[in-house]
Amino acid sequence: MILNRELSWLEFNRRVLMEMEDLTTPILERLRFSAIFASNLDEFFMVRVAAIKNQISSGYEDVDPTGLTAREKLELINETVSELVDLQYKMTMSQLETLREDGISLIRSAEFTPSILAQLEKKFSLEIFPVLTPMAVDFSRRFPLIANKSLYIGVKLLIGLEPKLAMVQVPSVLERLIKVTDCKSNVCYVLLEDVIETFIDKLFLGHQVLATCQFRATRNGDINIVEDEAEDLLMVIEEAVKLRKWGETVRLEIGQGEDPWLLKVLQDSLMVEAKQVFKVDGILDLTFLFKIKAPKSLSKLTKAPYKPKRFPIIDKKNIFKTIREGDIFLHHPYETFDTVVDFIKQASKDPHVLAIKQTLYRVSGDSQIVKALAEAAEKGKQVTVLVELRARFDEENNINWAKKLEQRGVHVIYGIYGLKTHSKITLIVRREKNKIRRYLHLSTGNYNDQTAKVYTDMGLITCNESFGSDASMFFNMVSGFVTSVNTSIMSVAPFTLRQKFNDLIDREISHAKAGHSASIIAKMNSLVDLEIIERLYTASKAGVKINLLIRGICTLKPGIEGQSENITVTSIVGEFLEHSRIFYFENHRKSEIYLSSADWMTRNLSRRVELLFPIEDATIAERILYTLKLYLADNQKSWQLTSDGKYDKITNSKHPIKAQDILKTLEYTSNKEYINQIKSIIESK
């Protein structure tokens, strides 16, 4: 009795899209949700649809736990995607019109005035033409590589008496949005592909262009690495990234004005079934919407940049002193990620620091943390970094960091055979007056200072000895020398984490059976693990009240009589991407709160290296609990999952509570003050 995983994901993307409807959000921010939707969908095709297509092509005909075959699933996906994409384009085009009224216009070819054409022709000749590579296709040549997620213009040429296919890639090295002047709006943009299409004749001089169309292919992006044969994982992944370009085409998007001949030739050449061809009535690849910027004069069209709080106050010269006085809890992006960066920077400079160990999963382009680690190594500290090369679609980025760090003297390790290291942990070993003290940062999110501005994550900095001891054990394990862990406080996947969750749920079940109040609040990105779902059903049947805050996929069916009537599933989709994984267990008046890098997904619990750690400081634990309660009280950005897999938007205009906005604006000088304020907000509801 579970929901389909892929359809659940599409429902999540629907919720993302519906953010475009929030009129309290400035228009450019609303359009960003269309771009997020598009980008999410690309990844969905590259991974999930590609996997289903693999199942179909390999003749796999078994049904999944929801009773669907791969083919049936693909049909349902295509139906839902078509519906959602229609909705996306309708909303986007309408909002682009509104944007035009507000002073920013996107001008398509049909609207080019002679003045604009003159500007564009100049631009084309000087800047665009030199980087274009037109490719003719005929039987004597291999069909050219169509790069994944790249825009192309297909051209039907008349050569002799025969139509021939040619194509040109819209170069990604050039800005897709081109500003033009002498138009009716404050700011006018033209799309690069429209410019190329307008002047396409110049590329094929001497031949007649019969028709053109814009198209875009999405390919299977899942890298299959045969680790058994991997002498050097770094090299193997570099190769695999190159091969991704050649993955099977899983979607072909075709823009307006398609010519039937062109469509057929492209479809045949790319070996795409008709069902995987999506005709788009508008602009292809809406991720360009991320790039539309409002000039200062139109700042109302966008949100003011959010400045995170500097809380808690730390000793700028000696963060270690602050940590010794008590654990530091951080809730990003409301509280600055600079604290974490400073922690690592100070460690890299501190003469008493002997060693730094860290896991890096997804790092930003210009990471301060990576720089600090390299500096530390150059200063002679023992720096060990686990770079997870296999972070999906970030492989190339990670390879670059790994190489750079190695060159600077950092000992780089690449994790454990067959397991992605997804945990987020930093261990700093410091010598203090003849005593070794270990400082730790543990988090639910990656060491990425850019995403830390838009993802909600929680982190803890501590020098608790038990944590330090567990962390050392953990790093020995990820170094690949030790094959198991025997941690005392933390739980580690794939070794002890699943069992720990099972035990925690079972404990609530026994409390409920003993007639005590029993409850669980769990916040995560996705819930799909069957074993956990079964346990939650058992808990619900035993009377345990379960409130789940699941942003993305949830295959658990809530509210079913006799199975899950004590379970609610809420999804919060807002300005910031909900990313923190928090687990609260009532435990009969001795409640426990844990943070984790893991979702309740089989891959997290069984195929990845993940960490779960308890919050031992009572005030911090209470603060986190009230944050969870605030999320549950949200009635502006919340969606409630129903037993049919659909989500209902929760609204309350009388006492509106928008958790993310409250957390953005809340002023406090202590965790106690934070708790009191959240308490009064919830109670006033």
Added chain:
Amino acid sequence: MDHLFAAIDLGSNAIKLKIVQVENGIMKPLEDVSVQIPLGDEVFLSNTIQLETVKEAVETLNYFKQTMASYGVTNYKAVATSALREAENSKNIVEIIRMRTGLEVEVVEDTIEKFLTYKSIRDKIHDYRSIRKGSLLVEVNSGSCDISIYTQNKLMKNDEIKLGIKSLKYMLIELEKRTVHYPYILKELIETRTSHIWPNIEAKKLTHFLAVGGEAKQMNELLFNDVEEVPMSLFKSYSAKAMANDYELRHKVESKRINWYEFLATIILYDVFTELVDAQFITVPNISLRDGILAELVEKEFSLTRYKHFNNDVFTLAYEISKRYKSSESHVKHMEHTALILFKALRINFQFHDRDETLLRLAAILHEIGKFTRMRDYLITTYEKISNLDILGIKHDESLIIAHMCRLISSSEHKMYDNMISGVQPEDQIRIFKLASILSIADALDKGKKQRITVVDTEITENNFYIKIKRDSETILEDWSFEFTIDNFANTFGIIPELKDVDE
């Protein structure tokens, strides 16, 4: 003063590292890493360790070195045990490790390994005092079974019985072909082979049972969730199941890739020995060679006295041996006491070490054990016996030094040596002569075994070593014997020993 210490143990199945920091005299672990590298398997099969495995060991040791560096540890000790002891290419391996990692590895003998492991009981068992009051400690190994008895705060017995898991395993496999009751047959065999030591153990009325070693730990993890104290009744219920070849138990054992016959041999051995004590629990202490090494490093750095009872176990065991061979206890004690006074007087001037004191005391305690089998020239027999003795905490080289010292008590034997002792390291030659000269005087001063002379003080001058004594009665025999020791002492130390009576 250093507060960080590391111990590395290159064992048969794994290479292990433990790093501790000492805070307020207590060792707090910072790292405890174990990397599975089966050095022992290769030695068992081919008597050598293959280069591929050495490479793996070197990689691991480099990782350990890096880990030590990440804490700034410089005070460490790395030891290798049975695998390297038995490997024909052990010297090469130690050198490869030194060249590739910079780590100095010492291959320790079995007696030292056990001594250090048992020493860690002090830190690893909270109620170690009650353990020392009366317990039977059984360590089941692949090649043997080690039996120790703690009673009255002393280690009274430490014996090795040649009943190892590997050989018992093959016996079980053979027996299974003949009868379904094969576990009972093996139990009977073990009982027969060990029955000679039962009365001694039973007489002690021991109330604790300690199961030590890798096999015990494995059994504990598999059956009893790795608790420190396993209820005896629970253990017995499992041993009954094992004896009955219980299918579920066998499945459980084999699903963990544990050899059923080895497991069965272990449980039968423990079953037999637990019958000899009146214990409510089987204690499976989390003691290790690493902890023992660390205890020794810390003891040395901080001049600690808390391990003194464990250090003294060496002497109590020696006394037990001495008693077994019917040595005169009063004479041995008096001689030990006299030798110690003389040694302490000479210690600074002649740069003796703590270990010299230990060897001298052991020689005094054991010097008569040859008498039991041969009265005439008994010191030669003593020499032979000590040369072949395994004394807990004493290396074989040191046993040889003790043996030579005992033999040199006799001035006539001294002459036979001709200033060269075969089979002994050059740096130990003069050490033996010096210690033996002290021992000779101590023996001479109680030649009549009546303890008529008591040394009360000493004085060293440029030419003389005055031994100030009190006499109980006529001491012609002692005076005469003393005269025979003067030349050897004077030749060795460059000063002439002389007895001086002190007035009452």
